[in-house]
Amino acid sequence: MTQTAPVADQAPSGKPSFCDSDGPSQEAIAAFYDGMKPFWHPVLSEADLPEHKIVRVELLGIGIALARLNGQVVALRDLCRHFQARLSLGEVIDLDGLQHVMCPYHGWSYGSDGHCKRIPQLLEGRKIPPNARVDSYKVAIRYGLIWVCLDDEPKFDIPDYPEWGDDTFRTVVMKEEQPSKTSSIRMIMGTLDDTHFPWVHQGILGSRDEPAAPDHKVWREGQYLVLQYDVEQPPNLATTDMSAEGADKVEKIALRYTDYVGMPNVIRLVKDSDAGRYVVWLATCPSAYNRTTNFWAFSRNYDMNPGRDSIYEEFSAHVRSQDKPVIESQRPWLLPPFWTQIELPLGPADKPLMEFQRWLEELGIVSGI
Ligand code: FES
Ligand SMILES: [Fe+2]
Known part of the structure; x- marks a missing residue:
């Protein structure tokens, strides 16, 4: 009787195969560490x-x-x-x-x-x-x-977070006690990706009745990859001043996202709506190839009452808890290079992620499995 490999072992024909329970090769881990070395990383x-x-x-x-x-x-x-x-x-x-x-x-x-x-x-x-x-x-x-x-010559500066220390904004910090079981690159991609909103954050950041991707504009600006798009979302703390009377009676809120990825490990999502500005900031620490320590902060320039901070913390923690199991499930641990065709990004919906990966490959951060 001939034995066939389990489905998980089978990559597209002629492409390298991997088993989803395996870690990356020693070479891939070393290349990832080497590629990430000349950048500032938050550690504590x-x-x-x-x-x-x-x-x-x-x-x-x-x-x-x-x-x-x-x-x-x-x-x-x-x-x-x-x-x-x-x-x-x-x-x-x-x-x-x-x-x-x-x-x-x-x-x-x-x-x-x-x-x-x-x-x-x-x-x-x-x-x-x-x-x-x-x-x-x-x-x-x-x-x-x-x-x-870890390198004497950082390639880029620590990315800007202009809302930090600005007293026209109220900023709350969210501390994750446990590192995420993923690579920092997948963590950044999970935060940059918006086409998962209707699926993972149904009713909060999107609706499955409207799964079409927005019109993404993506460009490079200094050390930043910038993504901009307009969407409509249900009213929530990140789109609306929920302390205002009748805020939850509105069905949809129009808003503009402008996302700045400070290459390769920090992301700042800026959401502008009639309520004002809401910012999600994430700085990732690649403790290891499969362990990422996340430092989050959230800034808003409306509903400034400090007594309401805990409501914002709970909201953010809830959204993060929806993402976590999905991002932690992704394999291989390290983002596979385009040439392996292990993943199938789809244009134009996935253009932001493809542009991010293109830049990572230029920086030598994605190089093997
Ligand atoms: S002093 Fe001996 S191991 Fe450090
Ligand atoms: Fe998400």
Whole structure:
């Protein structure tokens, strides 16, 4: 009896096959990490890094120890150069008037630049070996987050979020306790994609009676991929001032979306309607190829009462909870390159996603399965 492969194993003829339970090849993971390296990535809320604490985060499969040393946030490779214990299990100590990170195992202590400044077991008169150092990475603080770049030369700046800190807007931050089981690229695509609105967010962001895609205008502007389209949606907190009398009596609201993807890992959706402006902001941290830490914020310039923030948080959490299982179900984990034909994007409805992927491929971020 001849054995046939399960359907999931069968790719279009002549194309590479993958099994949907498999992870990507080591080469594909390495290429993804390499492609994502020269960009700023958010790794932690600033508020989650108190003085005298060391916090471990992961970025592109690398463990990083974050600490505040001498008034600056520093990011060090979370592996001691001695016997590779985690520095994040250690302590912040004072040494000659400067703060250092001390390894918990034998007390080697590192300064902000990653150089070891103290080896307790060193014989008197002996010098600290020059290679007793760990990598230290570029750090920036923006929008209440700590951002790290693993490369000395970031390709782009941290993308703009003009509504942040603007007191004509009310901004709420949503913290996801658990990372999403997906790649950051799929997370951004799931937020950029609008043709799923009638299916995943039926009655909130769309209606299955009107599944036609809007007329998408897509272009590049500096480091941004910009998408603009006009739609009508049911009244909800993101389209309407629901605190106004009779707001829920309206059947449909006309609005314009202008989406800015800060390549490759941040997206800002700007929704303009008669109510005003509502902004969804998502910065993704690619902790690993299959694990993404999401940092969300939502800004509005209507219904400014802070007492109503929790209603907006609940609304956003509900919409996100609708997306999550679907995005986490997508395989392969990493976006397959166009040439594999594993996915079948359909023009013109999927043009925004295709343009995003085209740019990712130019940046070397999508290169294998
Ligand atoms: S492993 Fe860190 S001091 Fe020995
Ligand atoms: Fe969605």
